[in-house]
Amino acid sequence: MIRSVRRHARIYGRLAAASVRSQWQYRASFALYSASQLVATLAEFGAIWALYARFGSLPGWRLSEVAVLYGISNVAFALAEAGARGFDVFPGMVRTGDFDRLLLRPLPTAFQLAAHDVQIMRVGRLAQGAAILVWGCMGVGIQWDAARVALLAICVVGGACIFAGLFVLQATLAFWTIESLEVVNIVTYGGNQMAQYPLTIYRPWFRLFFTVAVPLAAINYVPLAALLSRPDLSGLPAPLNWLAPCVGAPFLAACLRIWKLGERRYASTGS
Amino acid sequence: MAQIEVRGLRKSFRAPLRSSGPFGALRDLLHRRTRTVEALKGITFDIEAGQIVGCIGPNGAGKSTAIKIIAGIMNPDGGEATVLGRTPWADRIAHVRHIGVVFGQRTQLWWDLPVIDSFALLREIYGVARRDYDETLADVVERFHLAEVLDSPVRQLSLGLRMRCDLAAALLHRPSILFLDEPTIGLDAVSKLALREAIRDWSAERGLTVLLTTHDMDDIEDLCRRVLLIADGSLLLDGAIDDLRRMSSARRTLMIDLAAGVANAELEGAELVRREGDRLWLEYDPEQVATHELIARAASAFPIRDLTVADRPIEEVVAQVYRDAP
Incomplete structure (x- = not known):
């Protein structure tokens, strides 16, 4: 088990390095994309900042608290996005038959897609998200202790799992239909947008959807109650605030199970 | 026991029927109509170790479907197949470790990387021991004349060279069986001869089993003692080239x-x-x-x-x- 994990980690590293070397062949495009990503994400947070500068505050929320929500969501999204490019181009691979090549290699297909064309130029969003997360964490007045640092890390990892799971689900649909499925971006990119703001500003059905169906609230809004020692925020029992971000891993596992079903269907239809 | 045993393999597809007219796409979305196409109607054959077998047939006759099933990409509706003692579609990852596949139409090499980098990545993917890899690599480089191209990005290679690199890449993990799907398509005469020679020599010296599909009868005459002729989902002939001549x-x-x-x-x-x-x-x-x-x-x-x-x-x-x- 451990040997297998180490072997897969090494292969992932080599494949990711190969992607970077390939991208490095087109240096100008690489530099421009990284820069544009950084500018775009900075402008995004600039918009939130401008809201605060103009209107003072969202009811009951300080800018630094929103920065923590924003930072967690964006770092998680950037991490997931780095490994999601393969899933992004996957529908095209089904159409052209290139997916067959992945099936001929002795590795799980989801693993190969996660390692396919890893995009280092997406560091823009990661750097910006991390910077805002650190800034928010310093300004928000949290009593930092080991447990809270660990909780924050689990939130980021759990969030990355959820976004990754959503990318997997989106790609899985391509096993059933070759139609374009940009509608799913509502929960991926839209989910990231949603998670950048406090949940209280949304309508109840919307909150419920992003707590239970796509549990993005569980990786930033709910555990924020534990981080800030303000249990009233989530309205849940205190232990749940601490445990909520752990849903990330099972969510991803469930998505990968559905992926397996899709793969089995592919094997029986060949398209 | 034969290396490849195929018994009564059947496969059919449901192909969507497309409506024409201005609202055809919308009608199809609401009410999907399909027709069933029988791609394989029960095919049976054995292939022994070290044989080079050619699979021919008109386009759409079912030969790619048969290869896909035996290679582990697709599962059949009925029938059995055993390759090296395994059922390909039931145990894909263990199965593909022992086979090599070359598609004439697309490369499995990394387009923007030097050839040698692709080879090194494949070594990792298949978990080939360093010493085995070095030995096989030296052999393919010498035999397929690849020494000068190892440091060139794949995108700069001519088609003939690329095919030789692809063939080499498919052999690095020392498969027992090699599947070739139209390996000489689009190649010039010299490249064709070089590729056939590489396949023939490797098979003879390492006991490699080869199953290839082709539309080029010279491939068959040069390489294969045995021909499988698949047409309309059935195996019309399993025999030597002379048997094929005698059929007409x-x-x-x-x-x-x-x-x-x-x-x-x-x-x-x-x-x-x-x-x-x-x-x-x-x-x-x-x-x-x-x-x-x-x-x-x-x-x-x-x-x-x-x-x-x-x-x-x-x-x-x-x-x-x-x-x-x-």
């Missing part, structure tokens, strides 16, 4: 160059099928009249400068078999 009529052609000015070129026992100036093409059935007998008759009937006897070109034979297929 066994007629041969006698081509004669006459000395100038012979008017009457009729010959008993043969049919004049074509004449261009002083050159005649006569078709005959060797079962009816022996070749030497016919030549003797011709020699006494008219003055001959030169003559040759030829089988019908294999392409013509195959084309006729395809046409005659149900």
